[in-house]
Each structure stands twice: as C-alpha cells, then as structure tokens.
Amino acid sequence: MTMLNVHSIFKSIQGEGQLIGMPMIFIRLSGCPLRCTWCDSAEARDSKGETMNIDQIVEKVRKSAISAVCLTGGEPLAQRESISLMNRLVDLGLLVQLETSGALPIEEVPCSEKVMISMDIKCPSSGMDNRMKFTNIELLSPFDQIKFVVQDERDYQYAKQIISKYEPKCPVIMTPVGGIDLKFLAEKVLRDRLGVRVLPQLHKIIWGEEPNQ
Numbered sequence: 209m210t211m212l213n214v215h216s217i218f219k220s221i222q223g224e225g226q227l228i229g230m231p232m233i234f235i236r237l238s239g240c241p242l243r244c245t246w247c248d249s250a251e252a253r254d255s256k257g258e259t260m261n262i263d264q265i266v267e268k269v270r271k272s273a274i275s276a277v278c279l280t281g282g283e284p285l286a287q288r289e290s291i292s293l294m295n296r297l298v299d300l301g302l303l304v305q306l307e308t309s310g311a312l313p314i315e316e317v318p319c320s321e322k323v324m325i326s327m328d329i330k331c332p333s334s335g336m337d338n339r340m341k342f343t344n345i346e347l348l349s350p351f352d353q354i355k356f357v358v359q360d361e362r363d364y365q366y367a368k369q370i371i372s373k374y375e376p377k378c379p380v381i382m383t384p385v386g387g388i389d390l391k392f393l394a395e396k397v398l399r400d401r402l403g404v405r406v407l408p409q410l411h412k413i414i415w416g417e418e419p420n421q
C-alpha cells in the first residue's frame with residue numbers, strides 16, 4: 209500500500225502566489241533534502257511525521273469540503289508517492305497546487321489543468337542556489353508559477369539574471385524573506401520595469417509567525 213509521511217493536514221488561506229487568499233486544505237508532507245538558511249517549515253523539514261496511506265489522506269480532504277488542495281512540505285516531491293496522491297486528488301476533481309523547491313525533477317507531476325506547480329528558485333541568501341534544477345523551468349506551463357524569496361540586493365540581482373536567462377513562460381512572483389516588508393522589492397521592480405508580481409505572505413499578515421497547522 210502506498211504510504212506517505214505527513215506532517216499535518218489543515219485548513220487555511222493560501223498565503224502566497226497567484227492563488228493568494230483562496231481557502232485551501234493543506235497537506236504538508238515531512239522531509240526535505242534542502243536546508244535553506246531562512247526555512248520557515250523546519251519542523252516539517254526535520255520530522256518524520258505520521259505515516260498515512262492515500263485513502264486516509266483523501267478522507268481528511270473530503271471531510272474538509274474544500275475543493276482546492278495545496279500539497280506542500282518540506283518537499284513533497286522527495287516522496288515518490290506524492291505523484292500517486294496528486295493523481296488521486298485530480299481524479300476527484302480537486303484543484304491541486306504543488307509547492308516545490310526547484311531542486312527536484314518535475315517531469316512526473318501530473319500534466320493537468322487541475323494541477324498548478326508553484327516552483328521556488330532559491331536565491332543565494334538561502335544557501336541552496338547551487339541545488340536548483342534549471343531544466344525544470346522549460347517544463348512549466350503558463351498556468352504554473354515561479355517564486356523567488358528575496359532577502360537583499362544580491363538575491364534580487366540573481367533573480368533578475370535567472371529571469372533574463374531562462375525567460376519563463378509562467379508568471380513570476382517575488383516575495384521578501386519574512387513575507388511582509390514589501391517596499392524595497394516593490395521599488396526595485398518598478399525602477400527596473402520588471403514583469404513580475406510583488407506579493408506578501410498573507411498568512412503571516414493574518415497570523416504572524418504562529419504556525420497555523
């Protein structure tokens with residue numbers, strides 16, 4: 209039977225990216241091969257979590273009566289069974305948003321208009337920029353999104369360089385580390401007429417650093 213290590217399953221508001229503000233049920237899987245310096249999911253990253261099969265997870269999602277699911281972590285793609293879980297959720301007619309770090313291949317993610325990939329590209333301040341798999345970028349559709357979490361000028365210049373080099377066909381989001389202090393990013397993006405969206409982490413505005421799971 210297909211089993212996954214699950215840190216938590218909870219209802220919340222999507223705090224990031226294009227679907228910001230949308231009520232979702234979050235499936236937060238345990239484990240991640242990266243160690244971002246500013247990781248805000250360290251508990252899920254480092255814990256083994258509860259072992260659950262797909263039927264048990266789907267039952268919890270069904271009970272929530274919410275039609276959009278965010279599969280997050282940790283790094284969901286670090287568990288091969290996450291692909292089977294996404295296929296099952298899509299078969300149930302649910303909208304699935306996959307949050308992934310950009311370090312693992314996305315080829316096997318179900319190709320469906322019901323699956324939106326939200327892929328990070330880690331900037332130098334994360335310490336993980338050398339772990340990115342840039343060949344993923346050309347696999348993203350216009351329905352997907354790329355997210356840069358930016359801490360400083362060096363990160364911003366790095367993000368600009370990656371956008372110029374790979375010309376992603378999906379929307380690009382820039383968010384400050386910490387999720388709230390947007391002014392420096394907004395001013396840089398306006399100055400450079402960069403075609404990206406500057407967004408906060410809405411859940412941090414609503415709940416602060418308090419974990420909402």
Ligand code: SF4
Nearest residue numbers: 240242244247282309
């Ligand atoms: S990819 Fe996400 S979960 Fe993994 S270390 Fe980085 S911020 Fe934390």
